[in-house]
Amino acid sequence: MSRIALIQPKKRRFRNALPFWLILPTIIVLLIVQVYPALYTMWLSFHEREPKGWEYVGLRNFQRLFHQSLFHESIGHTIVFLVGYASLTMIAGFFIALLLNRKLRLSGLYITLLFIPWILADIIAGMVFRLLVIPDYGLLAGFLQNPTIFPPKGLSVLTAVPPHPWFGSFPFPPAPAMILLILASSWRALPFITLLLLAAMQTVPTEVIESSRIDGANGWQIVRFIMTPLMLPTMVVALFSLILTGVNSVGMIFSLTGGGPGTSTEVLSYLLYTIGWSQLRFGRAASLALIMAIVNWLLISGTLRLTRVEERSR
Amino acid sequence: MKRIWLLLTLILLLSFSLAACASGGSQAPPATENTPSAQTSSAETKEEPSPTKVHDIVTWYQYDQNNTDPASDERVGNEYLRKTIPEFNKAFEGKWKWVNQPKAFDKMTTELVAAVQAGGDVPDIFEMSNTQDLVDFYRHGVAQDMREWAQTQSWWDDLDPAGVTACTGPDGGLYCIPMAERPQIVYVWKDRFPDGFPKTPEEFMKKAEDLKSQDLYAITFFGSTDKGGEGLTRAIWTTIASFGGKLDDSKGNMLLNTPENVAAIKFIREIVAKEYVPEIAFAGGFREEDAFKDASAGSFPTGLFGYRYLNPLTAPSGKKYDKGNAEDMLDAIAAGDIYVSSYFGADGHKPGCGIDIAGFVIPVGAQNIDGVHDYINWMMETEQNAQWVQAAGGGFPVLKSTRSHELFQVPLYKEAGDALEVSECRPWYGSLQRPNEAQEQIMDAIYKLIKEDPTADIEKVLTKTQEEYNANN
Numbered sequence: 055m056s057r058i059a060l061i062q063p064k065k066r067r068f069r070n071a072l073p074f075w076l077i078l079p080t081i082i083v084l085l086i087v088q089v090y091p092a093l094y095t096m097w098l099s100f101h102e103r104e105p106k107g108w109e110y111v112g113l114r115n116f117q118r119l120f121h122q123s124l125f126h127e128s129i130g131h132t133i134v135f136l137v138g139y140a141s142l143t144m145i146a147g148f149f150i151a152l153l154l155n156r157k158l159r160l161s162g163l164y165i166t167l168l169f170i171p172w173i174l175a176d177i178i179a180g181m182v183f184r185l186l187v188i189p190d191y192g193l194l195a196g197f198l199q200n201p202t203i204f205p206p207k208g209l210s211v212l213t214a215v216p217p218h219p220w221f222g223s224f225p226f227p228p229a230p231a232m233i234l235l236i237l238a239s240s241w242r243a244l245p246f247i248t249l250l251l252l253a254a255m256q257t258v259p260t261e262v263i264e265s266s267r268i269d270g271a272n273g274w275q276i277v278r279f280i281m282t283p284l285m286l287p288t289m290v291v292a293l294f295s296l297i298l299t300g301v302n303s304v305g306m307i308f309s310l311t312g313g314g315p316g317t318s319t320e321v322l323s324y325l326l327y328t329i330g331w332s333q334l335r336f337g338r339a340a341s342l343a344l345i346m347a348i349v350n351w352l353l354i355s356g357t358l359r360l361t362r363v364e365e366r367s368r
Numbered sequence: 369m370k371r372i373w374l375l376l377t378l379i380l381l382l383s384f385s386l387a388a389c390a391s392g393g394s395q396a397p398p399a400t401e402n403t404p405s406a407q408t409s410s411a412e413t414k415e416e417p418s419p420t421k422v423h424d425i426v427t428w429y430q431y432d433q434n435n436t437d438p439a440s441d442e443r444v445g446n447e448y449l450r451k452t453i454p455e456f457n458k459a460f461e462g463k464w465k466w467v468n469q470p471k472a473f474d475k476m477t478t479e480l481v482a483a484v485q486a487g488g489d490v491p492d493i494f495e496m497s498n499t500q501d502l503v504d505f506y507r508h509g510v511a512q513d514m515r516e517w518a519q520t521q522s523w524w525d526d527l528d529p530a531g532v533t534a535c536t537g538p539d540g541g542l543y544c545i546p547m548a549e550r551p552q553i554v555y556v557w558k559d560r561f562p563d564g565f566p567k568t569p570e571e572f573m574k575k576a577e578d579l580k581s582q583d584l585y586a587i588t589f590f591g592s593t594d595k596g597g598e599g600l601t602r603a604i605w606t607t608i609a610s611f612g613g614k615l616d617d618s619k620g621n622m623l624l625n626t627p628e629n630v631a632a633i634k635f636i637r638e639i640v641a642k643e644y645v646p647e648i649a650f651a652g653g654f655r656e657e658d659a660f661k662d663a664s665a666g667s668f669p670t671g672l673f674g675y676r677y678l679n680p681l682t683a684p685s686g687k688k689y690d691k692g693n694a695e696d697m698l699d700a701i702a703a704g705d706i707y708v709s710s711y712f713g714a715d716g717h718k719p720g721c722g723i724d725i726a727g728f729v730i731p732v733g734a735q736n737i738d739g740v741h742d743y744i745n746w747m748m749e750t751e752q753n754a755q756w757v758q759a760a761g762g763g764f765p766v767l768k769s770t771r772s773h774e775l776f777q778v779p780l781y782k783e784a785g786d787a788l789e790v791s792e793c794r795p796w797y798g799s800l801q802r803p804n805e806a807q808e809q810i811m812d813a814i815y816k817l818i819k820e821d822p823t824a825d826i827e828k829v830l831t832k833t834q835e836e837y838n839a840n841n
Contacts, residue, residue, distance in 0.1 A: 103485075103508050105538075118840050123832075124812070188655060189647045213592075213650040215820050312594040312652045316815045331478045332596035333804040334504050336485075 098340035115341040124317060124325060125342075130225045131232065132301065132321040138228070138236040139243070140296040146240065147247035147292070152277070154248070155255045165249070172245035176305030183238040184310050187211040212311065216318045229318035231311045239306050243299065247292050254288035255281065290361050297353050301346060322346055424467045425739040428480065428491040431760065432470035439692040442473075444676050448759035452752075459746060464739045474595065477501045484510045484732055492736045493743060494729040495760065496544055499534045499795060500601075500803045505729060506537045507801070512730045513541030517741065523748040523767060531766035534725040534795070545744055547753070548726040548761025551793050552606050553672050553784050554709045555697070559684035560584065560666025565709035569635050572712055576644035579666055586644040588665035591819070594652030596804060597811030601722055603669040604814055605796040608632040609720020610711050615810060616798035622806055622837040624813070624830035631714065633826050637818045650819055669711060671724070672784050673762025681706075701779045708783035710791045723793040726761040764788075802840070809833055 099115055101108045119125050150168070154161050171179060186194045189210040199208030209230060216229035225232070258281050266280050282289070304323045307313060313320040313328070320328075326346065330339030431445030433453055440446060449468055456466045469491065471479060476494070483490045485508060496502070505511040518524055531546030556565050560579060566572035576586035589603030608615070613628035639645055646659040657677065659665035663684045668674075676694035683689070683705040689696035700706040710719040728747075730740055747756055754773035757765045764785070765771050775781075797803040813833040817826055 105507055105509065107509070121836070121839060123836060124809075184653070189651050191648070191655070191658060210647050210651075212652070213647050213819075312592070314593045314652055314815075315650060316593055316820050317812055328596060328808065331475075333802070333808065334478060334481055334508065335802075335805065 095340045095343055098337055099344050100337070102335070102337035111337065115338045116345075119338055119341055119345070124320060127223075127225070127317055128320050128322045128325045130223070131317075131319060132323075134225055134228050134232060135236060135239075135319075135321050136297065136300040138233075139239050139300045140293065142236060143240040143243045143247050143296055144289070144292065147244055147251050150244070150248045151251040151255055154252050168245045168248060170245075171242045174242065176242065176303060177309045179238060179242045180306040180309030183234060183241075184212070187234060189213055213315050215315070225318065229315065231315055232319050235307060235311055235319050238310055239300070239303075242306065243296060247296065250288055250292045250295075251285065254285040258284050286361060290357060293357055294354055297357065298350060301350055301353070322349075422462060422465050423736055423739055425464050425493065425736055425743055426491040427466065427468045427493045427495065427743075428471045428476055429468055429495040429760065430471060430473035430476060430497065431468075431495075433468055435470070441677050444694045444759050444762075448755065452755065456743070456746065460742060464736075464742060466743070473497065477504065480729075480731060481505070481508045481510055484508065487733070490731040490733045492730070492734040492740050494731055495726070496729045497550070497724070497726045497761075499544075499725045500797060500807075502535065502537070502543050502729075503797070503801060503803050506543060510729075510731055511537075511543040512732055512734065513537075513543060514545060514730060515540070515542035518542055518545060521745065521748070523745075526767050526769050528766045528768055531725055531727075535727065544725070544727045544729045546725045546727040546766040547747070548757040548763035549766055550724040550726055550761070550763035551672055551784070551788055551791070552602060552669060552721040552723070553787050554667050554669045554711055555660065555675070555678065556667045556707050556709050557660075557663050557684055558705055558707055560586075560663070565667060566712050568712050569714050573638070573644075576639060576642070580642070580644060585646045585659060585665040587639065587667045587669070588646055588649045588656045588659040589669055590654070590656050591640075591645065591649040591815070592652035592656075593808075593811050593815050597808040600807050600811040600814070601796050602671070604636065604811070605722045606669050606711050606720055607636055609722070609792065609794065609796075610717060611635070611714040611720075612717040614798055615796060615806070616800050618799050620799045620801050621841060622800060622810075622834040624810065624834045625827050629830065630826050633814060633817055633830075635714070636814070637822055637826075640818045641822055650815075667709075671762070672708075672764075675780060676762065698778070698780060701783070708780060708787055710787035718792040719787075719790060721788075721791045721793040722796050724763075724795065725766070726763060727766070802837075805840075806837055809837055 100110060100112060102111045102115060103109075154164060158164070174182075184192075186192050187198060187210075189195060189199065189212060192198075195210075198204065199210060201208045211230045211234050214230045216225060216232075217227045220226055228236075262280060262284075263276055266276055271279070302323050304327050307319055307321065307324045308327070311319040313324050322342070323346070326339055326342045329335050329342060429445065429449060431442050431449050433446060433449035435442070435446045436450075437443070453466050453468060457464075477498075480490065480494055481504060482488070502511065527546060528549070531549060532542070535542050535544040535546050537543045554565055561575065566575055572586065579586045587603075590599035591603075592599055605615075608629055611628045611632035613626060613632050615622060615624060615629075617623040646656075646665055648659050649656040654677070657668070660668040661678060661680065662682050668678070675697035679694065679696035680688065680690035680692050681696050681700050683700065685705070687703075687705065689700045689705075691699070697706065701708070711721060713719045728744060730737070734740060746752055748767065750767075750770055750773065753765060753767050753770045754775045757763060757767075757770065758775045764776070764781070765773070770776075776785075797806060800806045810833060813829050817824055817829055
């Protein structure tokens with residue numbers, strides 16, 4: 055057998071294995087920073103810390119969570135927050151993108167200004183909104199607490215009691231603090247969503263819009279039947295981003311309302327924070343984290359199914 | 369040639385990854401699965417530091433020696449560290465070097481638990497400002513038992529037994545070295561309550577109505593559910609205790625539905641409904657202080673150490689105490705504009721108040737145990753002890769011999785001492801083994817009863833809350 059014949063299979067083996075070696079560092083990093091913490095969280099969710107050490111408790115952490123009244127309340131608050139936050143941001147973002155797409159004068163300046171909330175940290179944005187409405191001393195306190203504008207005693211956003219719920223114990227209509235939280239969170243997320251939608255709008259071919267106009271479509275029909283379907287994949291990406299930040303973020307709640315007044319802005323992510331970092335119940339916090347991961351997955355797969363983006367892109 | 373380079377790069381990357389994993393593994397101490405007592409012995413058998421080399425004593429304080437902002441909330445503690453660290457380093461020159469790592473006061477407990485659990489870097493000494501943390505430290509195996517060593521020290525017999533009890537875990541171990549007792553008292557504007565703070569709830573209501581007619585509030589307090597229900601540990605507990613109430617059955621179960629507790633909550637509900645309390649009391653973020661600072665509220669039940677955060681002040685006369693630091697309150701007390709009082713007592717009960725112990729915790733995994741021993745002994749010398757208790761601890765000395773020190777002969781401490789003498793102070797959590805969880809649940813329930821739904825059945829809500837907690841016992 056010649057030397058060349060011996061070398062050839064070696065070369066082939068090397069060439070075949072090369073992609074594996076190339077992605078190996080990435081896999082190792084992923085294993086360390088993603089897979090291990092995920093597995094550890096699963097392990098934690100079946101354990102609880104006792105003075106003797108970690109104790110296997112089976113499903114008790116989940117049971118305790120389900121029996122906690124605040125957990126049920128938090129689900130309601132999360133739904134209200136998520137629906138309010140995602141829909142307000144998407145709608146406002148879409149309309150601002152439409153305006154900016156008209157190539158207004160100084161549109162560059164508007165986009166720059168629009169970016170300001172995005173460069174602020176959640177915590178800072180929350181503190182700014184809080185300073186606006188602090189009772190008696192806030193920048194808007196004089197307006198909000200004016201009894202002639204908000205009868206009978208004015209409105210103290212951070213301490214106002216939630217209205218009586220319309221549907222059993224489901225927290226709707228939301229407390230004023232929840233509305234403020236939704237507004238603040240949307241304000242913070244608006245730049246990213248607007249830019250995403252603006253970029254998608256600018257990819258819609260002008261010929262298509264022109265021809266639909268010639269065919270007699272009005273502005274609303276162009277937006278509804280031409281632009282929206284063409285922008286749908288981007289809109290779904292924007293929605294994913296809103297869902298994930300809406301379910302998981304905690305910074306804004308931390309600095310704006312602290313889950314209050316009472317428990318009226320206590321959403322699941324904040325509950326997770328308090329169980330884990332205030333009460334130091336790591337096992338129970340891990341079980342809630344698992345539940346939230348499943349909720350995230352369900353929401354995203356549900357969105358995909360509803361919008362049928364996967365089928366459209368095939 | 370290219371392939372060889374590619375292969376070399378790959379090998380390099382791999383070796384980096386492996387090295388990172390390996391070094392992480394070798395640095396981390398073994399997981400803490402032992403009982404706290406067992407952990408102590410293992411920690412104490414660590415290799416002794418060489419006498420020729422200067423070793424660090426790492427501390428975690430809520431104060432920052434590098435923060436020179438004269439208006440900082442933590443100015444007193446910051447200044448204390450700035451002054452004391454060089455003194456300590458001079459006293460132990462060539463042996464120990466005190467290295468302080470400043471931590472956020474409301475995160476440092478969690479950070480320590482997480483660090484011990486993960487086998488990460490822990491300090492040699494942890495400044496504990498809340499005895500409640502000890503319960504969690506015990507459950508998570510965070511603190512070392514110091515009893516064996518502490519009992520052989522010269523200062524042991526001089527410690528107030530109440531302080532030692534507060535540091536004692538369920539297994540009899542001593543999990544902190546008590547330094548300062550931090551009681552809850554009431555700061556009062558003299559012009560609002562010129563005849564002294566009311567002695568009974570009835571007197572209080574009468575005076576509060578009087579103040580209301582002048583568009584003033586009788587009292588402000590931490591009434592929100594913010595900071596994990598921290599409000600419970602302050603005025604709410606003070607009120608409950610003043611009605612003779614308690615929150616546990618002495619066997620680790622929560623017991624809320626008692627006539628005393630119901631009466632206390634009815635009282636708080638009434639003063640909120642009658643608007644004797646400003647709305648800002650429920651806004652969280654410690655904003656309730658604002659109403660006392662501008663004298664729109666006449667009294668403020670809070671911790672003794674709270675004086676350092678109450679500034680600047682504007683007296684009812686319009687006189688300003690506006691240095692913007694802890695001296696403002698001391699100046700206002702010295703001028704007679706503010707005095708310190710006990711709370712009132714209801715139905716023949718003594719005025720109630722909460723109490724905490726501040727001190728030192730030695731975490732499991734602390735590297736320099738000999739240094740820790742020297743550090744604590746140095747801090748127990750009368751002069752150092754007084755300085756620490758007054759500046760870092762913000763309370764009364766646990767060391768009985770330090771109580772006569774001149775630092776504690778100022779009006780603030782004298783008035784607080786008088787208030788304590790007539791009060792019955794005890795930690796709010798009693799025998800509860802999950803105080804952080806209980807604190808949040810109880811405060812949520814009380815907030816609902818006094819603010820959200822003032823018509824709700826108090827007994828029903830209290831029973832539901834205690835059942836939810838006890839189901840997890």
